[in-house]
Amino acid sequence: MNSTRRTFLKQSLVTTSGAGLAALLPGQLWAAEQQPAASDKLVVGLIGCKNMGWSNLDDFLKVPGVECAALSDIDDEWLNKRAADVQERTGKKPKLFKDFRKLLEQKDIDAVIVGTPDHWHCLNMVYACQAGKDVYVEKPLANSIAECDIMVRAARKYNRIVQVGQQQRSDNLWRDVINFVHSGKLGKIRRVKVWANFNYAAGQPIAPDEPVPQGVDFDMWLGPAPARSFNRNRFHGLWRMFWDYGGGLMTDWGVHLLDMALWAMNIQGAPKATIGMGGLFAGEGNAVETADTQNVLYQFDDFTLEWEHNAGIQTGPNGRIYGITFVGSNGTLWADRDTWEVIAEGWGENARMQTVPQQKSDGQGHLNHVRNFVECVKTRQTPVCDVQVGYDAAFYAHIGNIAYRTGETLVWDETKKQFSNSPAANKLLTPVYRAPWELPRL
Numbered sequence: 206m207n208s209t210r211r212t213f214l215k216q217s218l219v220t221t222s223g224a225g226l227a228a229l230l231p232g233q234l235w236a237a238e239q240q241p242a243a244s245d246k247l248v249v250g251l252i253g254c255k256n257m258g259w260s261n262l263d264d265f266l267k268v269p270g271v272e273c274a275a276l277s278d279i280d281d282e283w284l285n286k287r288a289a290d291v292q293e294r295t296g297k298k299p300k301l302f303k304d305f306r307k308l309l310e311q312k313d314i315d316a317v318i319v320g321t322p323d324h325w326h327c328l329n330m331v332y333a334c335q336a337g338k339d340v341y342v343e344k345p346l347a348n349s350i351a352e353c354d355i356m357v358r359a360a361r362k363y364n365r366i367v368q369v370g371q372q373q374r375s376d377n378l379w380r381d382v383i384n385f386v387h388s389g390k391l392g393k394i395r396r397v398k399v400w401a402n403f404n405y406a407a408g409q410p411i412a413p414d415e416p417v418p419q420g421v422d423f424d425m426w427l428g429p430a431p432a433r434s435f436n437r438n439r440f441h442g443l444w445r446m447f448w449d450y451g452g453g454l455m456t457d458w459g460v461h462l463l464d465m466a467l468w469a470m471n472i473q474g475a476p477k478a479t480i481g482m483g484g485l486f487a488g489e490g491n492a493v494e495t496a497d498t499q500n501v502l503y504q505f506d507d508f509t510l511e512w513e514h515n516a517g518i519q520t521g522p523n524g525r526i527y528g529i530t531f532v533g534s535n536g537t538l539w540a541d542r543d544t545w546e547v548i549a550e551g552w553g554e555n556a557r558m559q560t561v562p563q564q565k566s567d568g569q570g571h572l573n574h575v576r577n578f579v580e581c582v583k584t585r586q587t588p589v590c591d592v593q594v595g596y597d598a599a600f601y602a603h604i605g606n607i608a609y610r611t612g613e614t615l616v617w618d619e620t621k622k623q624f625s626n627s628p629a630a631n632k633l634l635t636p637v638y639r640a641p642w643e644l645p646r647l
């Protein structure tokens with residue numbers, strides 16, 4: 206989108222969301238939503254189509270004015286399936302590209318959605334910024350702290366709107382939770398605990414390497430990651446449990462839930478110290494590298510933040526398989542994506558606060574998140590989960606994994622952007638890219 210069109214969009218948005226809109230009757234409002242002005246058009250492309258990329262695009266297509274011009278995937282099966290899905294939804298077949306760089310060359314595309322595995326996010330996003338596109342990039346922001354840092358710089362240098370797919374930031378349930386914590390009613394909060402227990406993260410039974418499936422450009426799937434032969438256990442969806450592509454539950458769920466802790470506790474910068482422990486204790490015979498059992502403790506001046514995950518089981522505290530709890534002197538707040546509640550300390554006349562009965566989600570978080578991005582592309586305002594918010598959550602998740610992998614108590618030096626006390630941990634900050642791919646220099 207050129208700057209003239211952006212200015213026009215901005216002006217048209219001011220008109221449609223202002224007094225002019227209020228004058229419309231509800232029926233007219235519906236009709237107006239169905240037929241957006243040509244100026245409200247936003248053309249998107251999707252890179253990485255199978256699972257979350259499609260979930261994102263599906264919600265983008267619910268926003269009036271959004272059109273999908275192109276898809277990119279290295280797997281013909283998913284490229285063709287999602288092309289048919291788009292055609293069914295919109296009546297138009299998008300252009301298809303196996304190489305995402307060709308999609309980025311399309312001048313009519315204003316914004317791209319990045320739904321690839323984590324080891325691709327940095328290159329997808331930085332190249333998109335360089336091509337003048339705004340970016341909705343999935344979480345975790347990237348598979349290393351160095352890549353996350355580069356992505357923040359790219360967004361700023363190329364003046365792009367970047368929303369990270371931590372959709373809890375746009376969920377009314379989580380806003381209510383954060384507002385409640387900020388109200389101070391829980392009293393002095395001394396401990397925040399976050400956990401995630403999921404079967405999938407224990408991996409699948411070990412399987413032999415196989416020929417690359419037909420229609421798959423496996424070299425392009427590996428991209429900057431080390432060369433290796435094809436194995437189904439490291440491919441679609443399952444890559445999460447291998448360090449070259451993902452960080453296990455610590456990054457997969459960690460960024461969503463740690464983000465809520467950072468937001469609620471107004472945490473800026475690194476903790477005073479971080480320790481991590483755990484291992485592969487769930488049993489032998491599964492293809493998995495990331496820990497199936499892990500705890501991380503982040504130390505702050507007057508409270509601790511704890512992470513725990515257990516792969517291969519799906520039960521958890523307070524009946525929640527994942528969630529967050531804020532332990533205050535007056536009461537404890539429990540939350541997951543479906544409900545939240547507060548249990549008061551003491552009872553009867555001695556209760557230190559009013560108990561809050563279970564509150565339910567309206568389930569609109571993801572759609573709100575997409576809408577917020579679309580709105581911000583038009584207004585050039587900062588989205589609710591700007592690249593820096595994504596950086597912060599990914600930073601905490603990655604230092605948790607690095608503490609576990611090194612077994613050392615880690616202290617971060619923000620001025621040097623490395624750990625002050627562990628050469629072993631510093632080696633895990635930056636991935637070694639496989640040629641011809643290069644870590645962007647910005």
Ligand SMILES: NC(=O)c1ccc[n+]([C@@H]2O[C@H](COP(=O)([O-])OP(=O)(O)OC[C@H]3O[C@@H](n4cnc5c(N)ncnc54)[C@H](O)[C@@H]3O)[C@@H](O)[C@H]2O)c1
Nearest residue numbers: 253254255256257277278279320321343344370426441442
């Ligand atoms: N926000 C959320 O709640 C949420 C939920 C699930 C996944 N995610 C994130 O979404 C991302 C994708 O996860 P997934 O579960 O959809 O993974 P997936 O493996 O199911 O899908 C990834 C897709 O990307 C394609 N791909 C890989 N390399 C590519 C390349 N170079 N160019 C184009 N396409 C390429 C694959 O072929 C596949 O179709 C991850 O970063 C994950 O953490 C976020």
